[in-house]
Amino acid sequence: MVMFWVLLLAISILLYVLLDGLDLGVGMLFGLASGETRRSAMLSAVAPIWDGNETWLVITAVILWGAFPVVYATLLSAFYLPLIVMLLGLILRGVAFEFRYKTHRLRWVWDLSFAGGSLIATFIQGLTVGALVQGLQVTNGQYSGGAVGWLTPFAVLCGIGLCLGYALLGACWLAKKCEAEVRDVAHRQIPALALGVLAFLVVVFAYALAENLPILHRWIERPYLFVFPAMGAVAAIVLALSILRHNDHWPFYTVAVIFVSAFGTLALSFWPYMIPFVITIEQAASPHSSLAFMFWGCGLIVFPLMLIYTVVSYSVFRGKVGTTAGH
Amino acid sequence: MDMTALLLSRIQFAFTISFHIIFPSFTIGLAAWLTVLEAMALATGRPVYRVLFEFWLKIFGIAFGLGVVSGIVMAFQFGTNWSVLSKMTGPIQGPLLMYETFWAFMLEASFFGVLIFGRSRVPPWFYLFSTAMVALGTTFSAFFIMVNNSWMQVPSGYVMENGAFVPDDWTKILFNSVVWSRFPHMLLAAYLTGAFCVAATGAWYVLRKVYHAEARIMLRMGLGLAAVLMPIQLLFGHLNGEYVNTYQPSKMAAIEGRWNDEKPGSEVLFAWPDVEHRRNLFAITLPPPFGSLIDSDSLTAAETGLNSIPPENWPPVVIPFFAFRIMVGCGLVMLALAWVGSYLSYKHRLAYNRPLLWLTFFSFPLPFIAILTGWFTAEVGRQPWVVFGVLRTADAMTPFLTTTEATISLVIFCAVYAFIFLFGTFYIYRLIHTGPARKPFAVPHLAVPNRPMSLADEELIPESTHAGAGE
Numbered sequence: 001m002v003m004f005w006v007l008l009l010a011i012s013i014l015l016y017v018l019l020d021g022l023d024l025g026v027g028m029l030f031g032l033a034s035g036e037t038r039r040s041a042m043l044s045a046v047a048p049i050w051d052g053n054e055t056w057l058v059i060t061a062v063i064l065w066g067a068f069p070v071v072y073a074t075l076l077s078a079f080y081l082p083l084i085v086m087l088l089g090l091i092l093r094g095v096a097f098e099f100r101y102k103t104h105r106l107r108w109v110w111d112l113s114f115a116g117g118s119l120i121a122t123f124i125q126g127l128t129v130g131a132l133v134q135g136l137q138v139t140n141g142q143y144s145g146g147a148v149g150w151l152t153p154f155a156v157l158c159g160i161g162l163c164l165g166y167a168l169l170g171a172c173w174l175a176k177k178c179e180a181e182v183r184d185v186a187h188r189q190i191p192a193l194a195l196g197v198l199a200f201l202v203v204v205f206a207y208a209l210a211e212n213l214p215i216l217h218r219w220i221e222r223p224y225l226f227v228f229p230a231m232g233a234v235a236a237i238v239l240a241l242s243i244l245r246h247n248d249h250w251p252f253y254t255v256a257v258i259f260v261s262a263f264g265t266l267a268l269s270f271w272p273y274m275i276p277f278v279i280t281i282e283q284a285a286s287p288h289s290s291l292a293f294m295f296w297g298c299g300l301i302v303f304p305l306m307l308i309y310t311v312v313s314y315s316v317f318r319g320k321v322g323t324t325a326g327h
Numbered sequence: 328m329d330m331t332a333l334l335l336s337r338i339q340f341a342f343t344i345s346f347h348i349i350f351p352s353f354t355i356g357l358a359a360w361l362t363v364l365e366a367m368a369l370a371t372g373r374p375v376y377r378v379l380f381e382f383w384l385k386i387f388g389i390a391f392g393l394g395v396v397s398g399i400v401m402a403f404q405f406g407t408n409w410s411v412l413s414k415m416t417g418p419i420q421g422p423l424l425m426y427e428t429f430w431a432f433m434l435e436a437s438f439f440g441v442l443i444f445g446r447s448r449v450p451p452w453f454y455l456f457s458t459a460m461v462a463l464g465t466t467f468s469a470f471f472i473m474v475n476n477s478w479m480q481v482p483s484g485y486v487m488e489n490g491a492f493v494p495d496d497w498t499k500i501l502f503n504s505v506v507w508s509r510f511p512h513m514l515l516a517a518y519l520t521g522a523f524c525v526a527a528t529g530a531w532y533v534l535r536k537v538y539h540a541e542a543r544i545m546l547r548m549g550l551g552l553a554a555v556l557m558p559i560q561l562l563f564g565h566l567n568g569e570y571v572n573t574y575q576p577s578k579m580a581a582i583e584g585r586w587n588d589e590k591p592g593s594e595v596l597f598a599w600p601d602v603e604h605r606r607n608l609f610a611i612t613l614p615p616p617f618g619s620l621i622d623s624d625s626l627t628a629a630e631t632g633l634n635s636i637p638p639e640n641w642p643p644v645v646i647p648f649f650a651f652r653i654m655v656g657c658g659l660v661m662l663a664l665a666w667v668g669s670y671l672s673y674k675h676r677l678a679y680n681r682p683l684l685w686l687t688f689f690s691f692p693l694p695f696i697a698i699l700t701g702w703f704t705a706e707v708g709r710q711p712w713v714v715f716g717v718l719r720t721a722d723a724m725t726p727f728l729t730t731t732e733a734t735i736s737l738v739i740f741c742a743v744y745a746f747i748f749l750f751g752t753f754y755i756y757r758l759i760h761t762g763p764a765r766k767p768f769a770v771p772h773l774a775v776p777n778r779p780m781s782l783a784d785e786e787l788i789p790e791s792t793h794a795g796a797g798e
Contacts, residue, residue, distance in 0.1 A: 054399070055432055061402045062425040069417020069491075076406025076413075077725040083407055084736045088743045091396050095747045098392060102754055147732050287493045290418040298422075298429040306429070309437055 001291045005067035006281055008299055012063055014263050015310070016056035018169075018256055023050040025170020027093055027118025028163065029189065030111070038182055039111065043097070044321045045177040050097065052313055054090060059306070066294050068284040070141075071274045078136055078143035079128055079150055086124040093117030122166045123159040127151075130158025133215055133266070138278045154207055161200035168193035169259065172252035177321050183248065190251055191243050198236075214277060218269045225268055232261035333724050335733035336408040339740060341706070343400050345699055346744050350394030352698050355469055355514065356521020357387045358462035363548075365458045369451055375540050382541075382763035383525075384442060386755055391435075393751045397744070402428070408733075412713055412723035416492050419485060419500065420475055427471035434464030466514065473510040474501055480705070481505045481574045482714050492714070505574070508566040515560040516701065520694035522556065523661065525549035526668070527691035528759055530684045538762050547672050550687070553665035561658060565621075571708075572622045575715060576631040578708035579622060581644045582651045584610070585632045592618025592630030597652070600644050605634060640711065647708035650700040657697035664690055 023046040030042050064072040076083060092113045100110035127150065134154050137145035171193055174186040208216055219225055235257035242250035272280045285291065361383055368376035402424065405413040413420070441449060441457035449457070478484075484499030485492045494500060526549025532542035572579045579585075584595040586605050594617040598607035619628040633641060668687055671677040677684070713720040 051395075052436070055436075058399055058402050058428055059432075061406075062421065062428045065402075065406065065413060065417055066421030066425040069414050069421055072406045072417060072421070073410040073414035076403060077408075077410035077728070080407050080725070080728065080732050081735060083403060085739070087400055087403055088739055091399065091747070092743060094396050095393075095751075099747075099750055099754070143727065146727075147729055286418045286421065287488070287491075289494045289497070290422050293494065293497050294422045294425055298425050302429045302433055305433055309433075 001288060001295060002067075002281060002285045004295060004299060005063065005285070005291060008303055009060065009063045009067065010267060011307075012056050012060045014260065016053070016060055017263060018259055019049070019053035019056060019310075021122075021166045021259065022046070022169045022173040022252075023053055024118045024122045025166035025168065026173060027114055027170070028122065028167050029170050029174065029186075031115025031119065033182075033185070038185075041178055041180075041182045041321070042174060045174055045182075047097075048317045049313065051094070052310060054094065057090070067286050067291060068274060068281075069286060070279055070284045074136075074138070074141075074143055074275060074279065075132075078145065079131070081147065082124045082127060082150060086121045089117040089120035089124070091117075093121070119163065122163050125159075126162025126165075127155045127159035129162070129266070130155035132276060133158070133213065134211075135214060135276055136278065138275070141279075154204075154211070157200070157204060157207065161197065161204065164193055164196040164200055165259070168197055169252070169255050172255050175248050176252045179320055187243075187246055194236075194239060194243070194255075215269055222269070225265065228261040228265040228268065232258045232265075235261065329728065329730055330721075331730040332728045332733040333721055335730065335737050336724055336728065337720065339733065339737045340404060340408065341703075342737070343397070343404060343740060343744070345702070346748065347394065347397040347401060348698060348702060349695055350390050350397060351465065351469065352513075352517045352520050352695070353524065354387055354391045354394055355462075355465045355517035356519070356524070357383060357390065358458075358465045359518055360521045360525060361387060362455070362458045362462045365455045369455055375544060378763045379541055379544065386758055389751060389755050389758070391439075393747070396747075400740075407736075408725055408728065409713070409723050410725040412718065415490060415718065415723075416479075416714065419478060419492050419494050422494075423471050423475040423478070423500075427468050427475075430471070431464050431468040434460050434467065438464070469513055469517065470510055473513055474506050476705075477503070477506045477509050479714050480509075480709060481570065482717055492717075505570045508563060508570055512560070512563040512567050512701075515556055515563060516694065516698050519553055519556055519560060519661065520698065522549045522553040522665075523694045524691050526553065527688050530687035531759075532762065533678055534681065534684050534688060541763050543678065546668070546677060546687070550665050550668040550672060553661060554669040557658070557662040557665050561662070564655075564658070568622060569624070572630075575709065577633070577636050577640055578642060578647060578704075580631055580633045580636065581642045581647045581708055582704060583618065583622065583630070584644070584648050585618070585630060586634050587632040588629060588635050589615065589618065589632065590629035591616030591620075591625070591627050592622065594618040594621055598648075600648050602644050642708050642710040647704045650703035650707065654697045654700040654704060657693045657700070661690065661693050661697070 026042055026046050030039060033039055033042060061072070064075075093116075096110040096113035096117065100107050100114070103110070131150035131152065131154075134152060136143060137149055143149070168190065171186045171189040175183050175190065178186065235254040239251055239254035239258070242254065270276050272282070274281055274284050361380060364376050364380040364383065367373075368380060405420070438457040438460040441454065442461065445454055445457060478500055481503070482492070483503055484494060484496040486495050487493070525545045529542040529545030529547075529549060532538045533546065568579075571582070583592075584598050584600045584607050585592065586607070593615045594613040595607060596611045596613060598610035598612075601608050616626045618630055619625050622628070622630055633644065664683075664686060668677060668683060671680055671683065709715055711719050711721065713723045
């Protein structure tokens, strides 16, 4: 039962990162684009999906609370300020998405909120992961790092890295979904962003070596962990080839594989800890009566239905969107 | 423990949840109203019901979107500010909120898509069915939220293990008398909110002499529904009083402004509770046994006063005392309006009675005020407990939260919410001001099931539609 909820949690987080990652990325690139034609084409490439993407964040939160309350309580309170700023960033961009079409005069306000909210939310997600990898300061089962304990150079670096990563994912999505100018710009951005992500990975690895982060020891103990980076490396090579060939579709799938391999790498190197080296899955899990109650009423049927619903809404929306958005 | 951080966290929770509850209480009522309209359109075949349906669907879209967006925060705030609570009650509250999220997502998201795109693609009965499913989804949400909150009011079906609340009987948690008097109370409140917003819109159109046919239906149906539901709501309000009296004597004593034990009890109608001296100033009181009659349905029952409860277990007396009276006051005004209005409407005299139309128009804030003050009564009256009788609010807060952090978060919450709330309300106002469109409904090009607010795009910027038509 515990493993069932670990699996659902992993699926939800991965789906959130991949799906909201691409529309947060589009949101950040939106800030760089000029002209209403390009902007509205970019928006229409994510319009039908962004809201559904964001629900995976809420689903992640309720699975955490219901199945692993200790982790929910510890993480959310430890990252108090960044989390609240992230939520407000997400709210602002969500509302901006809707309200920009309801006004002409104030459109710039909503455009700014959209790009800014995307950037803030992404940066904080990266920051959080970075701080977790580095290790939270916990004494007697309680976070003791202080109000800004998460603010380390490594965490900031990870924040920037995730901005590059989501932007890359967003650019690949735009290349896949759009035509004409938006696609051409995306094709120019993809190599630059890919190099940026590569540089980030090199720096992170060097930093981890220099600081001798505890996570590295896991790698020496568990050589099979290298499967995931190897998968990522293969994907990176395919990505490079598809960039050279100006393919519209392959970059997105290869970047998605790179994200999956990064997620798998992190998850397995933490295993069996949920908060690295402090709280394990077994320690965090809710009692059986809670897990079983959720299994019958939510996990068994409703969760698969939600997955199907997600697949259906993406397949309804397959193919290119028009540059002039529907006209 | 930082006492200022505690106070700020409580204010922040109260602020964000008050902001949030406005939208669901509106949309639960509207979803039911949409179902009725669609059923009427099918039954009578009159086009006016279709016009009304499409008009209110757009308003539903914006309110629903704002509700979803402000609800996201609630899923996180238990963990950020109340980490001890969420750790201890996670095994019970977590699953309940998961049911709420999963089921709402299933029903609302998928069937809302049918409402937007399905008119020409699905048979009429299925369209009606989808409307009902969206209404059912909002009702499910309300149910699990009420179960969750009722458990915090009167915890049951659990055992304590290693400092955590472990569920040992879910049927007790889901199906107890507290849930089943509080859930209908909330549901009826939401229906009344919908009814008064619809009636107020109708009154406004009659006063402005526009949309005559639609306005008359909105007035008649809104006030008529309220006239039927209001007495039932008062009954459920009374039933709520019984659970409070049984399980939460401290809340009851604060609501009643009752300081001393009385047998039988008197009933304070109005007063200014002077907490320091433990007395009521300027009190207007009904003699015994009215207090016992109202609180315990008895002529002789003993009623507990605050003096026999240790002061450290008192709620802040003044807030539940006044919040309760404001709620009841709003309810009584709504009852009077609904009955007089329905009577005049029945006599075909309402359309000429401008004072009553103005009153009806200005009545739309009343149900919202009643809902907010009702929740203030329930939640502030529960203090100093977060899980009544078991866990104190002060012990439930994140222990290392500082005043600085709590201040920063509260300030940015207020700023962002004020910003989006102002615009959201403004857009709803503009939609209602513009009124129903008597033309076939065109789905905006970017509208999708996941974006309820997008329904109103074309409506709100007509200039772009004209530009688009020329292309």
